[in-house]
Amino acid sequence: MKLYDWHMAPNPRRLHMFLHEKNIKVDLVEVGGPDLKLLPDYKALYPHAMVPMLELDDGTHIGEVVAICRFFDELNPDMPLFGKGTKERAQITMWENRANEEGMLAASELFRNTHPAFADRGLPGAHVAIPQLAELCIRAKARLDRFFAKLEAQLSENRFVAGSQFSMADITAFCAIEFAKWSEVVPPEEHTDLHRWYRGINQRPSAKA
Amino acid sequence: MKLYDWHMAPNPRRLHMFLHEKNIKVDLVEVGGPDLKLLPDYKALYPHAMVPMLELDDGTHIGEVVAICRFFDELNPDMPLFGKGTKERAQITMWENRANEEGMLAASELFRNTHPAFADRGLPGAHVAIPQLAELCIRAKARLDRFFAKLEAQLSENRFVAGSQFSMADITAFCAIEFAKWSEVVPPEEHTDLHRWYRGINQRPSAKA
Numbered sequence: 001m002k003l004y005d006w007h008m009a010p011n012p013r014r015l016h017m018f019l020h021e022k023n024i025k026v027d028l029v030e031v032g033g034p035d036l037k038l039l040p041d042y043k044a045l046y047p048h049a050m051v052p053m054l055e056l057d058d059g060t061h062i063g064e065v066v067a068i069c070r071f072f073d074e075l076n077p078d079m080p081l082f083g084k085g086t087k088e089r090a091q092i093t094m095w096e097n098r099a100n101e102e103g104m105l106a107a108s109e110l111f112r113n114t115h116p117a118f119a120d121r122g123l124p125g126a127h128v129a130i131p132q133l134a135e136l137c138i139r140a141k142a143r144l145d146r147f148f149a150k151l152e153a154q155l156s157e158n159r160f161v162a163g164s165q166f167s168m169a170d171i172t173a174f175c176a177i178e179f180a181k182w183s184e185v186v187p188p189e190e191h192t193d194l195h196r197w198y199r200g201i202n203q204r205p206s207a208k209a
Numbered sequence: 210m211k212l213y214d215w216h217m218a219p220n221p222r223r224l225h226m227f228l229h230e231k232n233i234k235v236d237l238v239e240v241g242g243p244d245l246k247l248l249p250d251y252k253a254l255y256p257h258a259m260v261p262m263l264e265l266d267d268g269t270h271i272g273e274v275v276a277i278c279r280f281f282d283e284l285n286p287d288m289p290l291f292g293k294g295t296k297e298r299a300q301i302t303m304w305e306n307r308a309n310e311e312g313m314l315a316a317s318e319l320f321r322n323t324h325p326a327f328a329d330r331g332l333p334g335a336h337v338a339i340p341q342l343a344e345l346c347i348r349a350k351a352r353l354d355r356f357f358a359k360l361e362a363q364l365s366e367n368r369f370v371a372g373s374q375f376s377m378a379d380i381t382a383f384c385a386i387e388f389a390k391w392s393e394v395v396p397p398e399e400h401t402d403l404h405r406w407y408r409g410i411n412q413r414p415s416a417k418a
Contacts, residue, residue: 060300093273
């Protein structure tokens with residue numbers, strides 16, 4: 001197996017945290033170029049042009065970070081990061097999906113529509129020019145504010161994002177906050193439960209993976 | 210258990226197709242109002258203000274359609290719609306996620322930023338006014354074109370979206386195409402394998418559920 005990686009990018013970071021928590025080692029192939037673009041050879045190999053991507057020994061390509069994480073979680077059932085039992089798994093899936101759609105995607109929208117290196121790359125995985133939309137940034141910031149408020153409400157009643165156990169939902173929520181920082185957006189100080197949780201996650205060795 | 214539903218909406222449709230395929234019956238509570246808005250009582254009960262949402266007998270709320278579908282797939286393991294075996298499940302998760310992010314979310318972006326009934330509701334689940342962005346529609350159409358091209362490439366080599374078996378990935382991809390139609394966007398005629406697949410899915414009784 002080989003994992004095609006752009007080590008600094010936000011979705012690979014979700015996977016690296018996951019793998020570190022599970023103590024799984026995979027051979028990595030770095031495909032991010034010095035110009036903040038994916039290497040052309042990688043885009044030819046995997047036209048979806050996104051990272052991370054896992055190549056199995058039979059040549060099968062598994063993309064989409066959540067699919068790769070679930071794959072490894074099944075193969076390594078100790079300390080499942082998608083939960084134990086049907087109800088807990090549903091709550092983790094719900095919060096992981098929410099953290100992705102309302103956190104990661106909003107942070108991505110903000111970053112890609114402002115950073116000069118992403119001019120004409122307003123969307124991930126595109127092979128044609130997608131102009132940046134300055135207006136979209138206002139909306140993306142509103143989405144992030146709402147995401148932070150949801151996390152605060154949840155974390156005022158729960159130790160972790162999906163309940164009492166650390167899970168994939170914490171990883172995705174944490175990486176979304178880290179990604180938002182790239183655009184200088186941070187959760188408000190008054191979200192004290194969010195910050196208590198954030199400090200705890202940030203101290204885990206996997207946060208540096 | 211009770212399922213809060215807005216029967217005509219795209220994400221509930223994914224769930225209804227899934228439940229019909231699995232022959233699962235759940236008590237439904239309709240929460241869509243005549244003004245194309247969620248009923249205020251529902252928004253008070255579930256401030257995420259999205260549908261569908263499953264309320265368990267202990268009062269737990271499970272939102273996010275993919276979490277609800279996985280919950281029922283686990284409880285009813287006959288004919289699993291998220292796959293058998295680790296590799297097949299990874300491929301289904303990958304394509305289901307892709308169909309959601311590149312299909313459903315693009316169709317949603319297009320519809321919400323054009324339809325007059327959604328003025329000031331440019332994002333789902335918002336409690337504040339989110340103005341429509343006309344410029345975003347051009348990008349959303351480009352996203353849908355790319356999604357259709359990906360489906361065509363995949364379906365030229367596979368009977369179903371994630372391979373040889375019907376799965377949740379077919380349901381999400383089909384519902385994304387149906388949702389795009391609301392904005393009068395349809396896959397190009399030359400995508401013959403996509404249309405062959407579409408006709409097959411459209412003939413399943415679940416497509417009318």
